[in-house]
Amino acid sequence: MKLARDTWLIFQRQINLLLRQPVWIFVGVFQPVMYLLLFAPLLKPALAGAGAASDADTYRIFVPGLLVLLAIFGGLFQGFGLIAELRAGVIERSRVTPVSRLAMLLGRSLRDVVSLIAQAIIITILALAFGLRVQLGYLLLAYLMLALIAMMTSSVSYAVALKVKSEDALAPLMNTVAQPILLLSGILLPLTFAPLWLRRVADWNPFSWAVDGTRALFGGDLGNDRIWEGLLIVGVLAILSVLWAAREFARSIR
């Protein structure tokens, strides 16, 4: 009860501050739109081998990858805001109150999830204009996958931010983590074309499962096991990340 109340308290504040800076929505949508406009047309001939005959097929393969990409990167860089809050003394001020430490994390992570889903909705609507077709029920499940990914990556970013306490350390760390994740997940191009060894390595990347699952949902292929496997893997990782980050919030620091 206290956890729910405290989480709502932190979430409300974070959302209010977010809405005060409407620039983020433009920045958050601009890059993915560039991918839709400038990169997706390249893919159509490339994806012909994967069975993409029309624009609709191309976007059905490309848009889910783009959204997962957005969830991973959007989440991993949330730690910067937290370092600014640490520096301003806002975190310490919260720590002397009895407010729930888990709520300090969840309020922020939920804001990240909400802002990601808002971006995802805008991008989906734009992609519809390009010819994407997807069923609402499947789309909502895909958004659940995105929400879990954002929850996980932003929690990881917060935990690391609380450990390193400096932007200079956080930026290279997150970039180093993100690059292999990106290359080994088939986000931009499906790994169907990849040599066998690369596919075996990618099997160890949880985001590869999440991308496959999200693609299956956009394709309306509900029988595909990757959907449930992806949701399960990402869900478990999200819970572990949240527990780790909450522990970092609770830890007394110098």
Add this chain to the structure above:
Amino acid sequence: MIIETQGLRKSFRSRDGRTKKSVEAVRGVDLQVAEGEIFGFLGPNGAGKTTTLRMLATLMEPDGGSATVAGCDLRRQPGQVRRRIGYVAQGGSTWDESTAREELVLQGRMYGLSRSIAERRAAAALDAFQLTEYADRRCKTYSGGQRRRVDIALGIIHEPKVVFLDEPTSGLDPQSRAHMWDEIRRLRTEGMTIFLTTHYLDEADALCDRISIIDHGQIVAEGTPDELKHQISGDVVVVGVGGPSRDAAKLLDAESFVRKLEVVDDHALRLYVDDGATAMPLVMRVLDHAGVAMRSIELHRPSLDDVFLTKTGRSLRES
């Protein structure tokens, strides 16, 4: 006693080049603070003031020792301690894009107050700290003094029994400082006990009922400012000389009436003597005899800096 500590200690591991070493920041601090006091923790930067304060405010776990704060055991009931204390950090605690009112309401609610009570308390605090005019502007537009007042208002929004203030006036201009002293005295009249750290001698002297002097993680003296000053029996004579003060220091140090001597700068000396009135003509005679030109001579009662000097061998102004 509203705060009582025994043997409180804390060390940090730090890295010095390749070798890791342990730095003892606080080495066995015993403190007693009575209810309703303004208690000052005086010491140079790095003496262990902030570390002690952060331990008492539950932000850091002590390595050893015990403490009770506002009737609760610090180590076993940190949650209970948190409800009863307020803490105001040195570096500020407001977010640039929020307004003072938003910050105060949020802080009240984080202490568990309902929205309506938190709003009422925020309005009262804004009024008491003369911030109502700026209450709905963003914190980034505030002056240093206004921002510090918001910090203190945030620390007392839940009406704590004890407030910890870490260097409450550092970086403020003289006018804002005087204003802040008045605010702190007002909190005491509202029934709060105030525990503050400072490295300003005049602040400890003018504002605090009782002080503890800390150096290298240990308490070196404790009492009311007057008691401490009286511990140093005798007077201080400040002598200004025309030539190099080191030469004059050598001459005077040999005299039996000089108990202790400190070179202030190239042309000034501080002498600690039993009786200033009889020492002054002696000083003049010694210097005159040696042909050292004297520019000035003054007689002082000991200050808190003299207390610090006799206890640690260093001046607080230098460290």
